[in-house]
Amino acid sequence: MSHSMEQAIKGKVFESVVPRATKLFREHGFKGLGLAAMEAMRVEPKFVREADPLLKEDRHRLNTEPGLIIANHPGSYDAFTILSVLERNDVKIVVAKKVFEKMSPIIGQEPLISVDDKGVASLRKLFHEVEAHIESGGVVILFPSGGNDHRDGFKFEQGFGRMMLPALRPTDMVYAFQFDALQMQMARQGRLMSKHLDIASAFVLPNLTKRIHQLPGLSAKPFEVNERYTEAAEWQQIPAKDVVAMTDHFKSLFPGARFDKL
Secondary structure (H helix, E strand, O other): OOHHHHHHHHHHHHHHHHHHHHHHHHHHHHHHHHHHHHHHOOOOEEEOOOOOOOHHHHHHHHOOOOEEEEEOOOOOOHHHHHHOOOOOOOEEEEEEHHHHHHHHHHHOOOOEEEEOOOOHHHHHHHHHHHHHHHHOOOEEEEOOOOOOHHHHOOOOOHHHHHHHHHHOOOOOEEEEEEEOHHHHHHHHOOOOOOHHHHHHHHHHOHHHHHHHHOOOOOOOOOEEEEEEEEEHHHHHOOOOOOHHHHHHHHHHOOOOOOOOOO
């Protein structure tokens, strides 16, 4: 299949996905949208701390306190996994412009903060939007790597320390998710379609997609997800421009975790 034909099919299929996905979001919120997407795509996240008695308290904080939700970003499943454990609607998600254009027809523009570029004006606007939302008691999801894990490996961008942390009070939450990069890569292997067609067809023809993925060798392999509750104060002790120290601090929350693919 030529690239142009594939792009045309993606566009048509995505047009079909919007009504169903929008209905799911309106009826069941972020959690319902995340769970439906993962079920349809045969995604099987394994939460490492499921047996931890302290997880219940951390999840309660996740769903009630103001602050940031951050994560590494090794694949297309991580955002849905985060959404699947959220039981709150005061959520905003920092996204690139191309993601904004795809997601806004589904969940509307209000929950999305679009980063058009990395110029001073754009970053200042981002800071004020994040600060205002957190001050009002809400939570903001963002990927500190800027979503470039697949290209540059996992490392924080300077915007996190210089623009995001100043928006937080010391006691505000910084909830961190860690996705096993190698396992997520393996989970994506053997899929029948590209990730965009896979996600779209999962909403348009969920029963057919589920049967396809149940065929031998096509079911997604599980991947591990870890998580930690922290407060902004411990991040604010790190020099804002020191992206290496920021990255190392995130990694220190998850000893032995894998952040790199093959």
